[in-house]
Amino acid sequence: MKVLLSIKPEFANKILNGEKKFEFRKSLFKRDGIKTVLIYATMPIGKVIGEFDIEHIISNSPQEIWNETSEFSGISKSFFDDYFENRKMAYAIKVKHVREYLNPQALEDIKVGLKAPQSYVYI
Numbered sequence: 001m002k003v004l005l006s007i008k009p010e011f012a013n014k015i016l017n018g019e020k021k022f023e024f025r026k027s028l029f030k031r032d033g034i035k036t037v038l039i040y041a042t043m044p045i046g047k048v049i050g051e052f053d054i055e056h057i058i059s060n061s062p063q064e065i066w067n068e069t070s071e072f073s074g075i076s077k078s079f080f081d082d083y084f085e086n087r088k089m090a091y092a093i094k095v096k097h098v099r100e101y102l103n104p105q106a107l108e109d110i111k112v113g114l115k116a117p118q119s120y121v122y123i
Contacts, residue, residue, distance in 0.1 A: 002036040002123040003029050004048070006116055011074060012041040016050050016100045023093040024065070024083065028057065037093065038123060040107070040116060047104035051107055055096035062090040074118025 005023065007015070014020035016039070023037070039050045058065060060082035066077065069092050073080065084090050107114040111123060 001031065002038055002051070003034050004038040004040050004097060004110070004117060004121045004123050006040050006042050006119065012013040012045075012049060014038050014074040015039060015052065015095055016098055018098065019072075020060075021095045022069040022073035022074070023095060024037075024069075024073070024075070024080070025091040025119070026072065026084065027086060027119065028059070028091045029122070031122060034122075037050050038121045040042050041104075042099065042116065045104070046116070047106060048101065048110055049104045050098060050100040052095045052099065053097040055094035058094065062087055065092050067091040068092070 004037045005024065012091060013019060015023065037052050037054060038048050039052070041047060058068060062080070066073070066080055070077070107116065114121070
């Protein structure tokens with residue numbers, strides 16, 4: 001099974017070029033067996049631009065997540081702190097085997113009636 005994640009274009013591009021090796025989340029998908037993430041670059045792109053396999057997922061306090069992932073976070077410490085403000089738990093998805101689509105796909109091409117998710121949607 002795959003999951004579609006909404007990711008800001010600047011961060012989606014950093015994942016594709018290898019600069020960002022962790023995708024951070026406040027909450028995580030509940031289903032087991034998720035092996036692949038489809039990257040939906042939010043507006044102004046508004047397309048699925050690639051995918052990556054999940055190497056593993058780290059769950060811990062935001063400070064411990066930052067300590068472990070900061071070198072390849074692709075984001076600033078201040079952005080990270082703002083994102084996880086007042087959170088006791090943070091999640092970091094380790095990116096593995098990134099594949100950029102030569103032809104970015106519209107959501108409708110992935111699944112009929114698919115809308116941009118607030119966080120994620122199962123595919």
